[in-house]
Amino acid sequence: MGAAANRAVTLRDVARLAGVSVATASKALNGQPQVRAETRARVVKAAEQLSFSPNTLAQGLITQRSGTVGLLTSDLEGRFSIPILMGAEDAFGSDQTSVFLCDARGDTIREKHHLRALLSRRVDGLIVVGARPDTRPSLGELPVPVIYAYAPSDDPADLSLVTDNIGGGRLAVDHLIRCGRRRIAHITGDPGYGAAQDRARGALDRLAEEGLSLAGGEVWFGMWSEAWGRGATRMLLDRCPDVDAIFAGSDEIARGVLDVLHEERIDVPSQVAVIGFDNWHVLAANARPPLTTVDLNLEQLGRTAAQRLSAAMDGTPVSGVETLPVRLLTRESTAPLR
Amino acid sequence: MGAAANRAVTLRDVARLAGVSVATASKALNGQPQVRAETRARVVKAAEQLSFSPNTLAQGLITQRSGTVGLLTSDLEGRFSIPILMGAEDAFGSDQTSVFLCDARGDTIREKHHLRALLSRRVDGLIVVGARPDTRPSLGELPVPVIYAYAPSDDPADLSLVTDNIGGGRLAVDHLIRCGRRRIAHITGDPGYGAAQDRARGALDRLAEEGLSLAGGEVWFGMWSEAWGRGATRMLLDRCPDVDAIFAGSDEIARGVLDVLHEERIDVPSQVAVIGFDNWHVLAANARPPLTTVDLNLEQLGRTAAQRLSAAMDGTPVSGVETLPVRLLTRESTAPLR
DNA sequence: CTGAAAGCGCTAACAG
């Protein structure tokens, strides 16, 4: 059918059927101790018969808790929001808390609108997930706690959760070094992204510790696209034909790198090892060969966001920027030399 | 700050500040006619001063409408749910309706849980988005209207919205024919998917109308992966070297097809035209050359779902299966012969 | 142990 809509069954119906008062029915259903076992059983049975489901709105009116949180994202399309959102969703048990999803699409006006709607729905808290890992404007002082995920707030009084891009760059290069590579190049995306800078910085740091410098002389900044990955690789091969490893700043770029290497009949990983970043599954797993990459651990980030938010809702707010670890995911595009 | 949480301001506070009764304040704020303009102004000003935001829960208690809908998806990861969800989100103006997002991850138990929670939150309606375009079990009779999107319900009494896969297959082949191709092959995914069967069927139909049959003799069913696209293409080239167009059942497969063609130095589109399916942006737009493909119009599907749901909530339920059109998106991997 | 009464924040008659 789909649309059956009789009047919804209320606690009063249950009470009537069980032959008790509404108050008693309420206590029985909520496991309050001061109810005779026999009575409770009768009420529970009645509730089941009518398939009663308590009106959460009414409960919320009393308890001053709606049992909902708002998830304000700037780019749903983006692959970043989704895992975070899933992590958050399952950290709040579905029984306890439901999440309102709002996509502002990078539009401040729309964000304001959504915020207003959420507040008027009396959400108990808010998670704000940004589109890219750069600082975003704080929502300011709000009547409910807020956690910023992925993109940190510009106000240090807020709590922000971000991925460790510097650590990721370091991890990637470290892995390459452990594979015995010494002539390591770094091709990455838009230098305007904090993520590009941080990943490069981590890579450079680790290289320096080893007394190594970058093959090709410098970081190849460009765009977050396969095409740039291809173009940069061609130039790199030209200038530095003896490169033995390439750290790509994203999986998209890495795909471009692999393509050109394949074209030039340079074997991966035996001649050149390649490592990506993001673990964008459809790109990384389908690559030829499957791509070793740095996984952002985004679900974990989402779970942590939910936990911090719960803590804040229970009166233990935290502030500052918390950096969450990323991890290496090895597939076949890297291997020890020889 | 983040957690400021004084007591939320209520209509009573506004009324007091404006020096009127709660009832009058309510009327003033809700644009009821029977309020003197001067009074209304005073109330509105007071509300602004206190940055009052009406408690939607309380309103819902009275109007018997929560102004929320549930979005029950089976695979958030999947690229399919997201655009649908976005379309739905913006078809319900954010001022009117907010959406609860729940991901059941293909687990029936979890689905039941979510359903229960949603119902107890008194959602006004439900959109159920499946993971793959095959029939799924109906949720049965519910106290609110339900729309099934992408994956149709097995109960014809429900309303389901699906994409036109047969039409899509037809569209793809039609385009190839208009490009002057006569030796058209079809490489596609898992034959257990209705989508694979339907796309093939549409392709075959259109071919038949033209008196043509499939290059390579039959449909190449396999898996939804780049690797299968590559493997199938190699076999195809072997068996049928004069093929002049390949219709791939998905963009992933198409990427594999392009790879092998490139390897064999067969030019796309001058020698062989290639068309994909799904318009999975990161794959299609970054392909070499950029991939002509069939766009599923998923946002539109989401919008339509929202509209149908609104209609049903207003008392105009519909049932059956509604098939929504897909559309051709031409990029550079197809072109007229010569 | 059980029920009557009050009230969460808001709206909707109905009097004044």
Add this chain to the structure above:
DNA sequence: CTGTTAGCGCTTTCAG
């Protein structure tokens, strides 16, 4: 035009 009263569905004192 404005205020009083009742009540949405539920929980929670407080008497019985």
